[in-house]
Amino acid sequence: MSLIKDLFTNWSVWRRPGYFESFDYSWGMVIDLDRCTGCEACVVACTAENNLPIVGEKRFSENREIKWIRIERYWSGEYPNAKLSFIPMLCQHCDQAPCEIACPVSATYHNQDGLNTQIYNRCIGTRTCAVYCPYEVRFFNWFSYTWDAPLEQQLNPDVTVREKGVMEKCTFCIQRIREAKDHAKDDGRRRLREGDIQPACAQACPTKAIVFGDRNDPDSQVAQMASDARGYTVLKELNTSPSIVYLRRVDQEHV
Amino acid sequence: MSVSVREALGAFKPAAIAVGIALAAYIAGWVAYEVFFPGTAPVQPIEFSHVIHAGDYQIDCQYCHIYAARSTTAGVPAVEKCMGCHKVIATDKPEIQKLTDYWNSRQAIPWIKVHDLADFVYFPHKRHVQAEVACQTCHGEVQTMARIERVAPLSMKWCVGCHEEREVENGRDCWTCHK
Structure with missing residues (x-):
């Protein structure tokens, strides 16, 4: 009952822009598109870390692929001057997340770390959140996927293997955040330090295009890079206030 | 009509x-x-008595369950740990001879897990041991159990109830315990 009461009293606070500043942490990411080569190492790392299923060719053609991070490609211009640009797209962990207001059972919510989280146990699979998400980064498990031997041996024990009927998405490698917090407490530290956590995609990135950190800390690399002149957020006009800031690619023609 | x-x-x-x-x-x-389903007190391969070890001889829990204070799992002791004492102590008892057989055939004892949490639950023993929660709070009066019995329901209500009572930091957040 107290939870419902909290919900009503805090509702106006939660919907206020900037309410996330009072959270313990505000995990964010900066992706430098000038460094990104589109090698998809982050995609592979994410698949391995978070037990993502390989859906197969048929289901891929049915748009049932599950990839928490993907490289989106955009072609522009005609043949001799055709130009390819790409952008890594993952859950933006919006502070004003459209998916959160959509869920009828509150299976997706903002936690005290400023993360947009998904609870698989509570999800009933209405898929409303995926409809509301403007970034198309939520994935529904249409089937229970299995891993052929010996691949099931490489499943990450810290991450649940999702069954059919639940929605899933990027968690900012919340299992690593939790483990780092555990280690910090073992060492008697109250707070995490810069560099304690690296999500799988940032760790795998060969050009260090992905930087992860706490946006609440003004000295963190993320906070400093986010104020770069090249910085922008995707679909800014929707006022979702994403946690991920992209740094624009420096083009020869724009210099 | x-x-x-x-x-x-x-x-x-x-x-x-x-x-x-x-x-x-x-x-x-x-x-x-x-x-x-095995129930709350399954029959174990060896009739190991916590009454003798933890009760009568007052052996500390963490002498055998060595990982409890520094890992997520408390750890079931290796057969080597048992044999450390039982090479010389009570070697004539039938249950100890079973243990010796396991040792000689180089096999692990197939203990049946009594406190089995679901796979989607993240339960670190170390957080609870370091917060000075007594083992008996969840596992019951182990030192009086001849055969280990599950006394706690291990339900989410039971977990969250304790978290709320002790005002655990972020103790009500779903992702504190779920994964």
Whole structure:
């Protein structure tokens, strides 16, 4: 009952822009598109870390692929001057997340770390959140996927293997955040330090295009890079206030 | 004019059948649960008594469950740990001879897990041990159990109830315990 009461009293606070500043942490990411080569190492790392299923060719053609991070490609211009640009797209962990207001059972919510989280146990699979998400980064498990031997041996024990009927998405490698917090407490530290956590995609990135950190800390690399002149957020006009800031690619023609 | 009771009750026939099927399913489910699930106190391969070890001899829990304070799992002791003492102590007892057989055939003892949490639960023993929660809070009075029995329901309500009572930091956040 107290939870419902909290919900009503805090509702106006939660919907206020900037309410996330009072959270313990505000995990964010900066992706430098000038460094990104589109090698998809982050995609592979994410698949391995978070037990993502390989859906197969048929289901891929049915748009049932599950990839928490993907490289989106955009072609522009005609043949001799055709130009390819790409952008890594993952859950933006919006502070004003459209998916959160959509869920009828509150299976997706903002936690005290400023993360947009998904609870698989509570999800009933209405898929409303995926409809509301403007970034198309939520994935529904249409089937229970299995891993052929010996691949099931490489499943990450810290991450649940999702069954059919639940929605899933990027968690900012919340299992690593939790483990780092555990280690910090073992060492008697109250707070995490810069560099304690690296999500799988940032760790795998060969050009260090992905930087992860706490946006609440003004000295963190993320906070400093986010104020770069090249910085922008995707679909800014929707006022979702994403946690991920992209740094624009420096083009020869724009210099 | 007479009314046939049988005819009057005929309207309730589908409902009666539905109730009957539900009752049968309930009983079948209960029987299946009793038969196929090990219960709260399964019979272990060796009749290891915590009364003797933790009760009479006052051996500290973490002498055998060595990982409890520094890992997520408390750890079941290796056969080597048992043999450390039982090479010389009580070697004539039948249960110890079972242990020696496991040792000689270089096999792990297939203990049956009594406190088995679901795979989607992240439960670090170290957080609870370091917060000075006594082992008995969740595992019951182990030092008086000849065979280990699960006394706690291990339900989410039970976990969250304790978190709220002790005002655990972020103790009500879903992702503190779920994964």
